[in-house]
Amino acid sequence: MTDLRKKSLRGVITNVIMVALLIIVIYILSVSLSDNNYRLKLVPIIWHLCIFILLGTSLNLTMGFLGQLTLGHMGFMGIGAYTAALSSLALERAGLFIAKTAPPLQLIGVMLGCSLLGAIVAGIISLLMGIPALRMRGDYLAIVTLGFGLIIENVIANLPFAGGNGLAEGTASANLYQNGLGINSRLQAQYVYFPILLTIICVAFMFMYTTSKYGRAIKAIREDEIAANASGINATYYKILTFTISAFFAGLAGGLYAISTSSLTTGTFTFANSSIWNSTFIVVMVVLGGMGSLTGSIIAAIGMYMLNYEIKNGAWVAAMPQFLQSIFAFPMLIYAFVLTIVIMFKPFGLMGTYEFSLRRLLFRKSERAIGGEAK
Amino acid sequence: MTEFLQQVIIGLRIGSVYALIALGYTMVYGIIRLINFAHGEFIMVGGYTLFFMIPVLMGFGLPAWTSVFAAIIICAAVGVLAELLAYRPVRKKGNRMTALITAIGVSLILQNLAQAIPFIGPNPKAITQDIFQSGRIDLFGVNTNWTSIFTIIIAAFVMVGLQLFIHKTKIGRAMRAVSENKAASTLMGINVNRTIVITFIIGAGLAAVGALMYCAQYRAVMTTMGSMLGLKAFVAAVLGGIGLIPGAMLGGMLIGLIEALVTAYISSSLANALVFVVLILVLLVKPAGIMGRNVGEKV
């Protein structure tokens, strides 16, 4: 159309503003991180937030955009985490790498390499699972992925080299502190931009994915699979591709988790437990943010993690009456209530499929006149 | 050989519990196409009711197993509340995925609420009383305990009773009609919502009976007891063909046998994973389960 040049100019302006905002955020971050007090508090939060944002957005690809409920997302994160941890441990045992004394470039290389390896292994395993699982009807898939998650957990727990206790004990905990990838808090602070940049790149990729032909195809499959097939879309291919990409990013999140944690246990990657590290919490996050809204997932990830952080550490909780405190000792109870109430009143989440867009914010009137976007 | 037969009896005992719980899943799924994730938690509710009621009823001089009637009432009440407060409102608004997420939410609420209630708490509680006659017996040369015998017999009675109820009574016919076609049932004068509520009552009641059998064998209750039990019972329902009552029975028995034999002869820590492997293999060959017919979507 004739407005094409106008549109691309607007794209450039939006991008410039976005980069400028990013620089400001990073500047504020670097100033606050130079303060020792803030650094101790902020650094672990940032690492965890990046992991949750990656988990939430990647699960939204399958749950929100593809419309397939999968309940074993944490299983893929587990694969990524264990692969990253074990591969870095192998490097260290071979005498090639010591996290404490490694030069910066080598450390970044190992962190990136091992996380990517974890992501690729998670992707391959999800591909092998997806081919049979995605042939099934929607609600069976939920159970099958839940089962897969349990199998992954079960198998990892039974791997002799992942635990040290092996088959007999049935629980694995690779103690990686000081002798693997699990870097200490000083290094975590030093390399805090690593997870931030990685997350930005990954989320950007997911945005690109969902706004391209791939996004159109999977949204069409979500709306009506038969009609999508009848529009010439190879539904099976796009389903498996999206499932694999989703697992890939979950694996990458697992890599980040392995870097930021001193030891791994399979209990972290299960369907439901008393902490927030479980598949259900990620499902709640996606539902709350809106199924089909990546920005919604990011906001929900930040909001829910901070809420949990406050419940765990906030002074205001300690000041509350005893019976409320005892409820707050079970955060999943609160999230379950929130989940049920949100879905009763807004079945597709608070933001639905609405994406927060800087571009629309800036050029609201003229965009609507051109009519390039829905709504 | 006798050891193998012993394992088969154990398998049938576990399978009876799975089958009873699977019936609850399959009936609810058959009628509203919802995987009632909270069904596992109904078992937990039943278990705790038994835990609290057994001493009370025994104080009145009644046998311990009579507490199952209290459990049935409480479970049915919880089931009806879940349907009325959560499932029905969401069914009107959302799609099948949102209904499923609601069920997960209800399940988590029940489980975590139980943990947050001070006199229940997250720690397991032991049931010290005998629910059935204690001791072991020799059955055709196979040594087993009375609990297994009672469990299998009760399960068989309940299943026959349920089959008769579904096929011979008016309510049973209404349930079958609603599961075939909701709109047409309404036109035939069937109160669909009431039929759904009755289904929840029966399903939750069966979960309470399952809880009795579980408690008789393991003599302990805990807030997470329903999760894995419920999940495997659901697998049993899918394996047999979801929505089909004979399918749930067959699936339950199969899962019980697989679990008992894998535990005895391969590895106890792999039993859970293998149950899912079997499910996936069966669904690949028969997507609608062993007894299910493959019905495509209407175009």
Added chain:
Amino acid sequence: MSERAIVLKTEKLGMMFGGLKAVNDFNIEILEGELVGLIGPNGSGKTTVFNMLTGLHIPFEGEIYLMGKRITGMKTHKIIEQGIARTFQNIRLFGEMSVLENVKTSFTKDVKYNLFDTMFRTPKYFQIEKDIEDKAMDCLRIVHLDDKAAFQAKSLPYGQQRKLEIARALATDMKLLLLDEPAAGMNPTETSELIACIYDIRKKFNITIFLIEHDMSLVMKICERIQVINFGNTIAHGFPNEIAHNPDVIEAYLGEEAVENA
């Protein structure tokens, strides 16, 4: 007539549902540029024929040829790639997506950019996206929905939703268009608009159309040839005026009416 190519040909096509023969020995030859109608009472197996032609049902027996190529038992999306497009009796749009996006999805199979182009938004990506946007707008213009491009598909009125389905089908770049009751539920004004629209499409694209319809006036008006089926069996085929006077057809329809009135 004879020099025109045969677009669609079926041989002894049959379908069984649980021991019941839904379609039996269905044979048809459609020539390039023709507009052929398939009629029959309710439940006579018309939609089943369409479902077999588009791979939603695997035929129980018989063969289907498109432009001389055997397509029996192919997956739906493969058949669409070969050049058949269809609409549905009960509208199946992508409700949450915009009208424009609905049409754009049909180009997915032709879009030649990959994940790399998607990630880095290469010039190729923008060029292809612009191309398909233009083509999609062309398709919308034909059915007079170009001013509704940004609307959510499910917000359209019923008649326009049917037209959008046609636009989406057109966008797959097909040789044969299958329309499953395009006028169902439309009022007379909407129906006459639809007829104009179908004429337009034939003029612009020179495509072959095979349609199922209950509205006899529409069928008699626009179809060049008609095939009638009842209980899965072909009971008549020929030109509209022949069909209108065929005693078997009259009996099939009147019989149905008699049953309905009873």
